[in-house]
Amino acid sequence: MEIFLIDKIVLIVAVFGITLLFALYSTYAERKVAAFIQDRLGPNRAGIFGILQPLADGVKFFLKEEFIPAHADKALFILGPSVSMTTALMTSAVIPWGNSLELFDRVISLQITDLNIGILYVFAVVSIGVYGIMIGGWASNNKFSLLGALRASSQMISYEIAMGLSIIALVMTTGTLSLGEIVQQQNGSIFGISGASWNIIYQPLGFLIFMICAFAECNRTPFDLPESENELVGGYHTEYSSMKLGFFLFAEYTNMFISSAIMSSLYFGGYNFPFMDQLGLSHNLVTILGTTFLFAKIVMFIFLFMWVRWTLPRFRYDQLMRMGWKMLIPLALINIIITGLLIVVLK
Amino acid sequence: MDQLVFLILSIISIGAALAVIFSKNPVYSVLFLILTFFSIAGHYVLLNAQFLFIVHIIVYAGAIMVLFLFVIMLLNLNKTNETSKSMLPKIAGAISGGLLLIVLLGAVKGLNQAEASQAVNADMGSVKNLGKILFSEYLLPFEVSSALFLSAMIGAVMLGKKNLKDH
Numbered sequence: 197m198e199i200f201l202i203d204k205i206v207l208i209v210a211v212f213g214i215t216l217l218f219a220l221y222s223t224y225a226e227r228k229v230a231a232f233i234q235d236r237l238g239p240n241r242a243g244i245f246g247i248l249q250p251l252a253d254g255v256k257f258f259l260k261e262e263f264i265p266a267h268a269d270k271a272l273f274i275l276g277p278s279v280s281m282t283t284a285l286m287t288s289a290v291i292p293w294g295n296s297l298e299l300f301d302r303v304i305s306l307q308i309t310d311l312n313i314g315i316l317y318v319f320a321v322v323s324i325g326v327y328g329i330m331i332g333g334w335a336s337n338n339k340f341s342l343l344g345a346l347r348a349s350s351q352m353i354s355y356e357i358a359m360g361l362s363i364i365a366l367v368m369t370t371g372t373l374s375l376g377e378i379v380q381q382q383n384g385s386i387f388g389i390s391g392a393s394w395n396i397i398y399q400p401l402g403f404l405i406f407m408i409c410a411f412a413e414c415n416r417t418p419f420d421l422p423e424s425e426n427e428l429v430g431g432y433h434t435e436y437s438s439m440k441l442g443f444f445l446f447a448e449y450t451n452m453f454i455s456s457a458i459m460s461s462l463y464f465g466g467y468n469f470p471f472m473d474q475l476g477l478s479h480n481l482v483t484i485l486g487t488t489f490l491f492a493k494i495v496m497f498i499f500l501f502m503w504v505r506w507t508l509p510r511f512r513y514d515q516l517m518r519m520g521w522k523m524l525i526p527l528a529l530i531n532i533i534i535t536g537l538l539i540v541v542l543k
Numbered sequence: 544m545d546q547l548v549f550l551i552l553s554i555i556s557i558g559a560a561l562a563v564i565f566s567k568n569p570v571y572s573v574l575f576l577i578l579t580f581f582s583i584a585g586h587y588v589l590l591n592a593q594f595l596f597i598v599h600i601i602v603y604a605g606a607i608m609v610l611f612l613f614v615i616m617l618l619n620l621n622k623t624n625e626t627s628k629s630m631l632p633k634i635a636g637a638i639s640g641g642l643l644l645i646v647l648l649g650a651v652k653g654l655n656q657a658e659a660s661q662a663v664n665a666d667m668g669s670v671k672n673l674g675k676i677l678f679s680e681y682l683l684p685f686e687v688s689s690a691l692f693l694s695a696m697i698g699a700v701m702l703g704k705k706n707l708k709d710h
Contacts, residue, residue, distance in 0.1 A: 316597040323605025334616045
């Protein structure tokens with residue numbers, strides 16, 4: 197029992213650290229990618245290639261003056277960014293970061309906990325994440341903040357529905373709600389290549405819907421209306437300064453990392469990679485390679501997030517709502533029907 | 544261990560429920576109501592009903608309460624623009640609420656105490672068992688309730704359309 201606890205605590209701290217590190221360097225990567233796309237150099241003063249830029253930003257955030265507007269609700273003003281950050285970090289508990297390691301005559305799973313309702317847990321945490329933005333926007337006592345918060349929350353609620361429907365089709369094909377089992381199932385071989393039976397092959401439309409909704413849930417371009425600066429000053433975090441603003445921005449990057457990890461796990465095989473069982477390597481080595489592959493997939497998704505941000509303009513608000521309710525939800529329902537028919541016909 | 548968790552959850556849920564009533568600011572009331580829902584969801588986990596736990600959070604805390612908060616934030620209710628109420632509705636409310644409590648207490652006291660050992664089964668609330676029971680034993684009520692939801696949805700859409708002739 198005690199050994200089990202120590203394993204889990206080490207794993208939790210490691211996942212926590214890696215998540216924060218990724219979020220930290222996502223801010224750097226975002227600026228470098230933006231610079232690359234716009235034919236600039238990007239941050240290049242702090243350290244070699246500007247590699248210390250995120251640390252400099254962090255120090256700056258901490259040293260800025262802590263300012264709370266006079267008519268703001270103090271308790272809720274502080275609660276807002278805290279809820280955002282906490283919910284952004286909570287999801288990582290059910291993601292399988294790798295297969296199991298065999299160390300010290302024990303088998304250690306690289307998943308913090310394999311809930312049998314893992315997908316629903318992710319979904320619940322995502323739906324709670326709205327509160328951080330709403331509370332923060334309302335407590336600022338500023339009309340631009342409130343409008344930004346209302347936009348953000350109505351957008352997130354709308355796209356949650358399509359996201360849930362796309363997950364239902366996935367659950368129908370896999371027959372389980374546990375993330376660990378879903379990733380395990382993608383280990384199967386296809387055309388004689390082991391570890392390549394990824395869900396993207398069976399659910400291409402479902403993946404597309406899920407990815408669009410993930411963009412909307414993270415409030416990323418083309419869905420970044422909550423903070424469209426030409427209409428709303430800064431959106432829901434207009435009144436925030438110092439590390440509280442840092443938390444809101446950081447939560448966005450954490451969400452981006454986590455949703456990349458979830459997309460990789462649900463549709464792109466998680467820690468599975470082609471030929472994984474045919475290489476003849478030891479179990480531990482395959483696990484480490486698998487984790488490396490998972491992180492490679494995550495990095496590619498993060499790059500996709502940034503690529504889209506610096507390529508596409510943002511939607512108008514009515515376009516956003518029309519797309520969510522009149523296009524994505526019917527499409528997701530059709531996807532469920534097609535999946536159901538195929539399952540019945542093929543069995 | 545279970546006892547301790549139960550105690551903590553109970554204290555939080557009762558405290559938060561009281562705070563819902565006593566908060567001056569409606570936004571605080573809603574936030575405390577969300578906290579109450581969370582602690583009740585915690586009780587579901589103690590009863591091995593994981594599915595109910597997660598659905599409770601998704602539906603109540605994640606969807607319905609967001610809309611609640613939405614409306615209250617938009618109306619921007621606070622002490623200054625609250626119309627002054629006379630004492631009569633308050634007294635009537637307290638009496639009727641108290642009567643309801645007595646009825647509920649009487650009803651609960653009349654029930655046979657379910658045996659604790661019978662209720663605790665690790666798989667009882669799992670999605671698999673719940674689905675099997677819903678689609679076999681309780682199929683008719685399940686389908687009827689879905690018809691109810693559909694009619695509620697259509698009703699909401701009808702109410703949402705301001706003027707049908709325009710469309």
